[in-house]
Amino acid sequence: MNIKSVTKMAFQSIFSNKMRTFLTMLGIIIGVFAVVVLISIGQGATSGVTESISSMGSNIISVNIFGRRASFDYRDVREFEKLEGVKSVTPVYSSNAMVKYDLETVNVGITGGNENYMDINNYEIGSGRAINPVDVDYRNKVAVIGVTTAEDLFGRDNPIDKDISINGEKYTVVGVLQSKGSSIMGDSNAIVIVPITSLMRQDNTKTINSITIQANSSEESTSAKTNIENYLLDYFGDDESYMVFSQDEMLETIGEVTGMMTAMLGGIAGISLLVGGIGIMNIMLVTVTERTREIGIRKAIGAGRANILIQFLIESSVMSGVGGVIGASLGVAASYAVSNMMGITYSINIPVILGAFIFSLAVGVFFGLYPANKASKLKPVDALRYE
Amino acid sequence: MIDLKKITKTYDMGSVQVEVLRGISLHVDEGEFLAIVGPSGSGKSTLMNMIGCLDTPTTGEYYLDGKEISTYNEKQLSKIRNQKIGFIFQKFNLLPKLSALENVELPLIYRGMTHKERRQRSIDALTKVGLEDRMNHKPTELSGGQQQRVAIARALAGDPPVLLADEPTGNLDSKSGSDVMTLIKQLSKEGKTIVLITHDNEIAMEAKRTIIIKDGMLVNNSIA
Numbered sequence: 001m002n003i004k005s006v007t008k009m010a011f012q013s014i015f016s017n018k019m020r021t022f023l024t025m026l027g028i029i030i031g032v033f034a035v036v037v038l039i040s041i042g043q044g045a046t047s048g049v050t051e052s053i054s055s056m057g058s059n060i061i062s063v064n065i066f067g068r069r070a071s072f073d074y075r076d077v078r079e080f081e082k083l084e085g086v087k088s089v090t091p092v093y094s095s096n097a098m099v100k101y102d103l104e105t106v107n108v109g110i111t112g113g114n115e116n117y118m119d120i121n122n123y124e125i126g127s128g129r130a131i132n133p134v135d136v137d138y139r140n141k142v143a144v145i146g147v148t149t150a151e152d153l154f155g156r157d158n159p160i161d162k163d164i165s166i167n168g169e170k171y172t173v174v175g176v177l178q179s180k181g182s183s184i185m186g187d188s189n190a191i192v193i194v195p196i197t198s199l200m201r202q203d204n205t206k207t208i209n210s211i212t213i214q215a216n217s218s219e220e221s222t223s224a225k226t227n228i229e230n231y232l233l234d235y236f237g238d239d240e241s242y243m244v245f246s247q248d249e250m251l252e253t254i255g256e257v258t259g260m261m262t263a264m265l266g267g268i269a270g271i272s273l274l275v276g277g278i279g280i281m282n283i284m285l286v287t288v289t290e291r292t293r294e295i296g297i298r299k300a301i302g303a304g305r306a307n308i309l310i311q312f313l314i315e316s317s318v319m320s321g322v323g324g325v326i327g328a329s330l331g332v333a334a335s336y337a338v339s340n341m342m343g344i345t346y347s348i349n350i351p352v353i354l355g356a357f358i359f360s361l362a363v364g365v366f367f368g369l370y371p372a373n374k375a376s377k378l379k380p381v382d383a384l385r386y387e
Numbered sequence: 388m389i390d391l392k393k394i395t396k397t398y399d400m401g402s403v404q405v406e407v408l409r410g411i412s413l414h415v416d417e418g419e420f421l422a423i424v425g426p427s428g429s430g431k432s433t434l435m436n437m438i439g440c441l442d443t444p445t446t447g448e449y450y451l452d453g454k455e456i457s458t459y460n461e462k463q464l465s466k467i468r469n470q471k472i473g474f475i476f477q478k479f480n481l482l483p484k485l486s487a488l489e490n491v492e493l494p495l496i497y498r499g500m501t502h503k504e505r506r507q508r509s510i511d512a513l514t515k516v517g518l519e520d521r522m523n524h525k526p527t528e529l530s531g532g533q534q535q536r537v538a539i540a541r542a543l544a545g546d547p548p549v550l551l552a553d554e555p556t557g558n559l560d561s562k563s564g565s566d567v568m569t570l571i572k573q574l575s576k577e578g579k580t581i582v583l584i585t586h587d588n589e590i591a592m593e594a595k596r597t598i599i600i601k602d603g604m605l606v607n608n609s610i611a
Contacts, residue, residue, distance in 0.1 A: 005496045016484050297480045300441055301494040301541065302469020304462050380468075381442040384480070 003314075006307070010314040013291075021319060024283045027276025028323030028360050029330070034269035035356045036331025037338070042262030044339045044346050049254055053247060059087075059218045060120065060247040061225050063211040063232070066240075072208045074114065074136070074196055083231055085215050085224030090117040092210040093196050095203065100165040101153040108149050110166060112196030113212075118144070118177075120214045123193070128160045128175030131195055139197040144175040148189035166192065169202050221246050270359075277320070277363035284316050284371035295375050296383025305376040312372030313365060320364025324357040331356070388549065388580050389415035389438060394447035396433055396603075407433045409603040410447070415582060417548070420575040422583045422594035430603040432553060435584045439472050439551045440464045452548070469497050473542025475571075477554035479534045481526040487513060487537045488522040494545045505544075512540040516570060532563025539570060549580045556590060568593055 014021050065072065072091070080089045093112040098105055111117070114136045118125070126147070135142050143164065150159045159173045171194060180188045200206065215224035225246050232242045288295070295308055332348060339346035396408040407430045415421050425431040436442040437449065440456065443464075449457040456467060474480075481490045491512055495505035513522055516536040526534050535555060542550055552571060556564035572593060575581050583594055591597045599606050 005502075012484060293480075294482055297482060298493070298497075299465065300439070300468060300474050300480070302465055302497040302545070304465035304497070306462075307465075307497055379442070381436045384441065384476075
């Protein structure tokens with residue numbers, strides 16, 4: 001008894017009842033499809049977020065201050081630079097503003113920082129110059145803009161030395177940033193960077209709530225973080241007025257959350273695959289009953305238990321296997337389309353696709369086992385008598 | 388060839404035990420053409436199932452080719468059915484989704500024969516029953532007589548020493564029936580051991596020996 005002939009027989013009987021086979025397969029198709037799509041999208045989103053975070057550099061430490069009693073002004077921030085392991089510091093103050101040039105108006109995020117801001121956040125100057133310490137100290141009304149903002153406001157004109165209005169106040173564009181590529185967090189080229197001192201005076205605030213600190217290296221970021229925490233505890237006297245977290249921790253937390261989400265989605269999809277398997281078992285049981293006489297005939301002319309068992313097992317695994325291939329292909333196509341639409345990086349995840357396929361095959365074998373065993377155990381004389 | 392010793396078969400119908408065969412002893416020589424005749428309910432089909440290894444006796448011994456097979460397990464019995472016995476059923480028992488050729492090939496597939504060899508043997512068998520031009524027809528596209536001849540070809544393909552025919556003409560008109568009987572007689576002449584089960588005395592007359600079974604016992608052991 002060779003496998004080839006049995007497989008051929010299995011295909012014959014599967015395709016002799018196309019509608020039923022298709023509907024049975026549909027359970028597996030939907031299951032595998034769901035697993036592949038949900039996990040791919042979940043992982044795509046995860047890698048998108050982690051990428052955009054790690055592109056900021058893994059040695060970045062953020063400090064947020066909620067304290068009312070004490071506060072920093074932009075000069076106090078310099079104190080952090082004296083801590084061991086710290087390379088550079090910038091206070092951060094952001095808001096949204098209406099930015100105008102001539103007749104063009106855009107609503108864009110404005111960020112105030114000091115001369116270190118661009119370096120810490122991996123912004124590179126494309127043309128013109130960056131914000132310098134003098135700008136910060138003298139509250140100069142100068143701005144560095146991203147390429148998207150530059151295009152929106154100036155079209156093809158050179159923005160350097162042109163005056164724009166930010167919430168009604170006049171700033172001079174001194175530089176344009178290099179294009180940075182968009183991420184899931186939004187277009188990082190739609191940005192205006194100004195000296196923090198100028199922006200805070202315009203908004204009439206004095207307290208700084210957010211500080212970004214760059215450690216010497218990612219190895220030193222943990223010790224630098226400890227030093228910062230100690231300094232803040234000393235400064236405020238309690239540990240509830242501030243929060244310090246490093247990029248690494250953020251990555252870890254986000255990785256955990258999205259990983260959990262992906263696992264959950266995959267699990268839910270897995271349940272539908274299981275339901276599909278039960279569908280296979282159900283239809284295989286019906287098939288065995290329907291084909292009792294056929295089983296009897298086969299046994300009468302010399303088919304052993306193993307032959308019958310293998311025949312029905314192959315039938316159920318061919319159904320689930322073909323369903324798995326169709327489901328996985330549709331899943332790959334759909335997740336590709338969805339990630340294109342959502343702008344998530346899509347990577348073909350071979351282990352997931354292979355895993356889903358193997359799982360569906362296993363489901364077919366597992367749920368085919370009971371009906372196949374039932375068929376193989378039929379006594380030939382009883383099976384032949386069956387009408 | 389076939390040696391049955393005090394075979395009994397009891398069916399357990401819940402509270403009632405039904406004794407279908409009550410101590411049957413029977414000897415069939417190699418090359419013999421034996422008819423077993425009996426009214427319905429006499430146990431003749433059960434007897435044939437015993438001989439064909441489709442069912443196992445409750446007590447008694449069964450020797451086939453000198454080997455005691457009443458102790459064989461399911462796997463060994465399926466091998467016996469495959470190699471030693473060819474079945475011809477009243478209802479043909481062809482698989483409706485397979486062509487005539489594929490039906491004939493089936494026992495050879497279970498024997499593990501290569502594709503080329505089994506195809507050749509199946510074609511030979513179908514040629515022998517005169518259906519070489521109907522090989523690729525499905526059973527539903529064939530007449531009753533043709534279907535029975537396909538079934539005979541299937542029984543012959545594996546070249547078993549014993550042919551068991553259970554009312555082979557029961558579902559056929561008299562013309563096809565006599566064709567089938569002619570074929571069976573010819574096979575007998577070629578040396579096959581044939582056991583024919585029927586309730587029709589006229590058919591039984593064709594055999595060299597007839598035994599009568601009644602209420603699960605043999606009542607006559609005569610040579611016709």
